[in-house]
Amino acid sequence: MVLLDEPISEVNVSKSDGFGGMNEEILYSFQDKESLTRFEDAITSAVLRPGKADISDPEYDVMVEYQPEGEFPAHGIHLWLGGENERSTFMYIGDDAVYLTSPAHTEKLRQLLFQEKK
Numbered sequence: 001m002v003l004l005d006e007p008i009s010e011v012n013v014s015k016s017d018g019f020g021g022m023n024e025e026i027l028y029s030f031q032d033k034e035s036l037t038r039f040e041d042a043i044t045s046a047v048l049r050p051g052k053a054d055i056s057d058p059e060y061d062v063m064v065e066y067q068p069e070g071e072f073p074a075h076g077i078h079l080w081l082g083g084e085n086e087r088s089t090f091m092y093i094g095d096d097a098v099y100l101t102s103p104a105h106t107e108k109l110r111q112l113l114f115q116e117k118k
Contacts, residue, residue: 013030021093
């Protein structure tokens with residue numbers, strides 16, 4: 001998956017209302033460098049899964065904001081968070097291509113979203 005080649009200022013996560021839109025009711029907002037790096041690494045290392053997407057409604061909506069604020073468009077991404085030792089799935093909002101993370105990236109995202117500090 002590709003993000004803009006600009007510094008990320010914030011990542012907001014909300015429960016998804018389904019395909020095609022971004023739920024504006026934010027559950028989590030991340031601005032610290034470590035969290036932003038975890039999201040960026042998980043998203044940019046996700047690989048395209050060939051074939052047509054045939055999956056359930058997304059669990060989360062992820063909004064990636066860039067610096068300087070307002071100068072660049074935000075990226076809206078649907079997220080299906082995998083379980084322990086599973087891959088997670090990303091999809092750009094408004095697209096139907098599916099991208100898979102590694103189980104290691106899933107674990108890092110789970111730690112952020114569930115505050116499972118280990």
